[in-house]
Amino acid sequence: MTSISNSLSIKHGLSLWCPHSSSLNRTLHSPSLPSGRSFQRRRYVVASSAFANENREFVIVGGGNAAGYAARTFVEHEMADGRLCIVTKEAYAPYERPALTKGYLFPLDKKPARLPGFHTCVGSGGERQTPEWYKEKGIEMLYEDPVSNIDIKKQTLTTNSGKQLKYGSLIIATGCTASRFPEKIGGNLSGVHYIRDVADADSLISSLGKARKVVIVGGGYIGMEVAAAAVGWNLDTTIIFPENHLLQRLFTPSLARRYEELYQENGVKFLKGASIKHLEASSDGRVTGVKLEDGSTIDADTVVIGIGAKPAVSAFESVGLNNTVGGIQVDGQFRTSIPGIFAIGDVAAFPLKMYDRVARVEHVDHARRSAQHCVKALLSSQTHTYDYLPYFYSRVFEYEGSPRKIFWQFFGDNVGEAIEIGNFDPKIATFWIDSGKLKGVLLESGSPEEFQLLPKLARSQPIVDKAKLQQASSVEEAMEIARISLAD
Known part of the structure; x- marks a missing residue:
């Protein structure tokens, strides 16, 4: 469940707070934000009887990873208790969303992940922020009531239920929604699934428990992760996608072939370069197959659509969108x-400093880091620009009894010439060299020390002897060549 959107293709302020008082109605002023743009002071009008959030000065809209990590940062600065409100469309406190297409989908006999096991911030080794944690920290949580409108002039939000929320400082962390098939081609049929939240995952698990033939549409992260989970259920599994190989925006054809062969060894079938005409259904409205443009039909009683996601910005278009990469335009x-x-998070179109372009990154690591950077800038004198290093990873086949567990990481930019080292038994590495510089590196089944080296290489972009790297006899030797290049 990872993505990056760029203006180029990936390939080529402290606030004041006033306690609740039903009779209080006064104006608070917040100091100016750090330099970088010209900002007027915000006026925060307290009129507690009119608003549903008891006049919390800080409001976070969204309940994903970014919201959870932002909440933790408010707590670390002792600015959460009685001051912070989070309003979310979800029924749960923020959780580590990547678990949904990984451990959550494991069969029940293979120890699947379940809440509260993966609430934020366990993904980065932090404290598990259960609903009780938010209560203990004095953070007001408004569940299952997404924001539908903002009045910038009045500094108010309106939720679907009609609640009026007042804010002094607002953090939009609404993330993305799954891209869907149109209803006219079967996108809403029974047995057709999208996966973005716990409810989606629970619905899919219910179908997997009764399924025989599963078709997954999409050859990206979701497609690969859901297919690996379906193997654990011993289901007839087919992946359909229009591209020439898996994860085309990142994998080279050679690297993709290695993963495709592994999936095929596990019984997964592929239909590449395929276009879907529509989904077929029985008389009771349940999906029965996938009709392709070439006239053929793939039988299926469960279909999972994993064709990407769209930033959830409909309520915030007036804030200012970036029409190139999508999302809400922000500064560093x-x-x-x-x-x-x-x-913050998936919804932010931000300056990707090290590559000098605007990007929107759909990744848990960025959600965490952007949340922390934003809140520190809001609550302290921090003025340095967010300097993010693109990072992607995946973990598949990790359930009990799996003959081989897969875990890869990628850091940097996949531009230039790709050099592949290793035979995928079990390790393989791909290095991207552009104008003599190491721009990006992907490593499968590396050691902890090797994985720790990846971000150092990608950020430093050292000059690497390409010929020497190509002659490396093993992944270990290639990684050592790259490591030594850091000192040159």
């Missing part, structure tokens, strides 16, 4: 063009 402190309004 995650400030929008509206004073006192910020955007």
Whole structure:
């Protein structure tokens, strides 16, 4: 469940707070935000009887990873208790979303992940933030009530249920929604699944428990991860996608072939370069197959659509969108063009400093880091620009009894010439060299020390002897050549 959107293809402020008082109605002023843009002071009008969030000065909209890590950062600065409100469409406190297409989908006899086991911030080794944690920290949580409208002038939000929320500083962390098939081609049929939240995953698990033939549409992260989980259920599994190979935006054809062969060894079938005409259904409205443009039909009683995601910005278009990469335009402190309004995580179109371009990154690592950077900038004198290093990873076949567990990481940019080292038994590495510099590296089944080396290489972009790297007899030798290049 990872993605990056760029203006180029991947290939080529401290606030004041006033306690609740039903009779209080006064104006608070927040100091100016750090330099970098010209901001007017925000006026926060307290009129507690009119608003559902008891006049919390800080409001986070969204309940994903970014919201959870932002909450933790508020707590670390002792600015959460009685001051922070989180409003979310989800029924659960923020959790580590990548678990949904990995451990959560394991069969029941293979120890699947379940809440509260993967609430934030366990993914980075932090404290598990259960619903009780938010209560203990004095953070107000409004569940299952997404924000539908914002009035920038009045600094108010309206939720689907009609609640009116007041904010002084607002952090938009609404993330993305799954891209869907149109209803006219069967996108809403029974047995057709999208996966973005716990409810989606629970619905899919219910289908997997009764399924015989599963078709997964999409050859990206979701497609690969869901297919690996389906293997654990011993299901007839087919992946359909229009590209020439798996994860085309990152994998080279050679690297993709290695993973495709592994999946095929586990019984997964592939239909590459395929276009879907529509989904077929029985008389009771349940999906029965996938009709392709070439006239053929693939039988299926469960279909999973994993064709990407779209930033959830419909309620915040007035804040200012980036029409190239999508999402809400922000600066290096995650400030929008509206004073006192910020955007973080998947929904933020931010300056990717090290590559000098604007990007929108759908990844848990960015959600964590952007949340922490934003809140520190809001609550302290931090003024340095967010300097993110693109990072992607996947873990598949990790359930009990799996003959081989797969775990890879990629750091940097996949531009230039790709050099592949290793035979995938079990290790393989791909290095991207551009103008003599190491721009990106992907490693499968590396050691902890090797994985720790990857971000250092990608950020430093050392000059590497390409010929020497190509002659390496093993992944270990290639990684050592790259490591030594850091000192040159």
